[in-house]
Amino acid sequence: MADVILLSGSPRKNSNTVEVLEVCADEIEKNGLSTEILNLRGMQIQSCIACNKCIEEGNCVLKDGLDEIIEKIRKADGFIPAAPVYFGTARGDIMAALQRIGKVSRGTDQFLSWMVGGPIAVARRGGQTLTLQEMAMVFPINNMIMVGSNYWNMVFALEEGTASEDEEGIGTIKLFAENVAKLINKIRD
Numbered sequence: 001m002a003d004v005i006l007l008s009g010s011p012r013k014n015s016n017t018v019e020v021l022e023v024c025a026d027e028i029e030k031n032g033l034s035t036e037i038l039n040l041r042g043m044q045i046q047s048c049i050a051c052n053k054c055i056e057e058g059n060c061v062l063k064d065g066l067d068e069i070i071e072k073i074r075k076a077d078g079f080i081p082a083a084p085v086y087f088g089t090a091r092g093d094i095m096a097a098l099q100r101i102g103k104v105s106r107g108t109d110q111f112l113s114w115m116v117g118g119p120i121a122v123a124r125r126g127g128q129t130l131t132l133q134e135m136a137m138v139f140p141i142n143n144m145i146m147v148g149s150n151y152w153n154m155v156f157a158l159e160e161g162t163a164s165e166d167e168e169g170i171g172t173i174k175l176f177a178e179n180v181a182k183l184i185n186k187i188r189d
């Protein structure tokens with residue numbers, strides 16, 4: 001069980017999004033919390049089918065592996081979803097996952113309530129702000145606590161494995177990660 005779950009919505013092997021999440025996780029761990037980076041890569045994430053079966057079953061009944069991710073998020077105190085920008089918006093898989101995670105939380109024990117975190121967007125050149133806004137919609141409706149930094153959580157990168165070259169973006173993510181960890185520690189005090 002990890003204190004903070006970080007979820008990547010990238011399909012790429014040497015993903016920039018995962019690279020950014022690794023920086024984020026390191027910073028959280030420096031502040032005394034455990035982390036686990038989960039990845040939608042290789043999964044076939046379906047959209048919510050509005051069956052409402054999660055209300056009776058306690059978890060999503062679609063068997064594509066997201067139910068296991070939901071169980072890990074349920075036990076955490078922090079949640080950080082991250083996506084590459086595709087055509088100016090978040091890659092579809094992450095939004096499908098976030099909508100199902102939110103639906104299960106609201107239909108069961110509201111495990112997202114007071115969960116600390118915020119979204120991260122990675123792109124070559126444009127669309128990060130809209131992508132962040134899309135993912136951010138999931139936080140307030142689920143009684144979650146979204147944490148700030150000194151800029152929006154965006155990193156610029158195109159080729160695989162180049163995210164660390166965006167020094168300003170990485171700095172923003174490090175401060176965000178530190179703030180997430182500090183707030184979780186304060187809530188636990």
Ligand SMILES: Cc1cc2nc3c(=O)[nH]c(=O)nc-3n(C[C@H](O)[C@H](O)[C@H](O)COP(=O)(O)O)c2cc1C
Nearest residue numbers: 010015016017084085086087088123124125126157
């Ligand atoms: C289908 C597709 C659409 C993309 N659309 C955008 C875009 O709208 N804006 C942008 O800046 N980058 C865009 N990109 C580039 C990716 O966001 C960029 O390569 C990013 O680093 C990918 O992150 P990843 O390595 O974690 O998958 C697009 C890439 C693909 C494959």
